[in-house]
Amino acid sequence: MANLRELLAEARPAPGARLETPEAGLSLRDLATSTGIGPARAELAGRCVMVRTAGQIGMAQALVELDGLVRRLVLCPPDLGAEHLPYVIAAAEVDAVVTDAPDEPLTGLCVPVRTLQPPTTILPADGVGEARTEWLLFTSGTTGVPKLVAHSLAGLTGAIQPPRQDPDRAVWGTFYDIRRYGGLQILLRALVGGCSLALSEPTEGLPDHLARLARLGATHVSGTPSHWRGVLMSPHAATITPAYLRLSGEIADQAVLDGLSAAFPHARIVHAYASTEAGVAFEVEDGLPGFPERFVGRPGPVEMKVVDGSLRIRSPRMASGYVGPDAPSLADAEGFVDTGDMVELKDGRWRFVGRRNGVINVGGLKVHPEEVEGVINRHPAVRMSRVRARANPITGAVVTAEVALADPQAADSLELKSALRASILAMCRTALPAHKAPATIRFVPDIAVTAGGKLDRYNV
């Protein structure tokens, strides 16, 4: 298979096509034909290279420059703490770092660091670059030691349709960061299609971002349902007139799908299911949440089954495995990845009901129920608590807690209950970030425990 730069060149990007953030831009033609690492190309060939950039443009350039040149690419997400770098270097056998901004934690590492320059030198015909590069991505939502999975460019681009030619060429915009799986999918769509792509930065407010998407003429815009709810609640939603809206990364509910189809009546609205481990599995375009019953068990490149309520996927787009010491196996004996996403069949439709491990997704931020329960249980009046997701039309879910009191009769007094609720919440808000503190608390006489003595998280 061609490398990423070859795919970009084959797409023959228009002269004006570019990647753009609020602060920086990069021409796709320059990216296809030129290099900014110059003599370091030969030195980096065949190495395991960690890419850690201050900006998204730097990452995009590095991926095009290094795919097909190096043995392994490790894509650092923007929030990867410097304390994890030594582990990542050891686990992924990193022997070089490429960055757009060499800083202290990088220069302190015992591997050579090479800095990207703008791609202004025509790519030499040096014969360097025939490697089949392995792409290492971080799984989302992990806490503690980061988890790495291995992909190939063929797998990562497996769900992308062949590029269309002008004048039907898309102009992409995304609320995602391309240094994670969801955003990377959009970057690859833009590169393989030779399309412009507008990227957002946390410093750019929503009105400015929408105005920029409009200025660039964005036709294809992607984000999570939470991103889209923000757009729907903004007076500037009408600034953009995309032909295609894509939702992924969270459960798309009926309210957000209806809201989008009312606000953008002429747009195709697609929600996609993908994960860093399982790859892009499917897209749904019928305006309903969940996915049709027939998707499970149907033949095709992406196979799905449901075992013990969780969705399992086998596909050429999934990761080839976890990487690192003591890496667990990614797939079961038949080659299916357990997504951990729990689904239920109702009226011919599979619906997502949450994560098996109970992890709550509050507008894209992960919350482990045990952490919140631990705080609540420190309250002297509390006997035990159970923290769960509660569906929410704004952030997809919020945290809700059921609390059993040490003195069950305290729950008979409305005033006492109200005071206890306030004091438990105050404790949570002090000890936890805002999204982890319960939005609501309900007092219950008892909380079920399984035969194994664990909190019963499923039978509610």
Added chain:
Amino acid sequence: MEREFVRAQGHATGGAGAMSDSDEIRSVVARCFEATAADQHRALQPLADRLALLGSGLDSLCFAIIVAQLEDELGLDPFSELEDAFFPVTFGEFVQLYETAARGSAG
């Protein structure tokens, strides 16, 4: 149980049925905005019908909390109950959404 909490706070209601009174809905919504702003240490702009929600000083987590608490207090979830629910842009539209839902649940 959650509606008892509303009474305990001194904002008497008779449950979802009596909530069709629009002044009462407005005051419960307004109180919820103010309490959430205080809890989340955010400066809330004066609540007027034309106030844009995204310019109110609250973020999306605040609105998520408000919607969850209003469901408990009013017994209303207009985002999933209403056939043609829309995402409100202003405070006035937000109140109107709950008033419409209350009329639906009363009728």
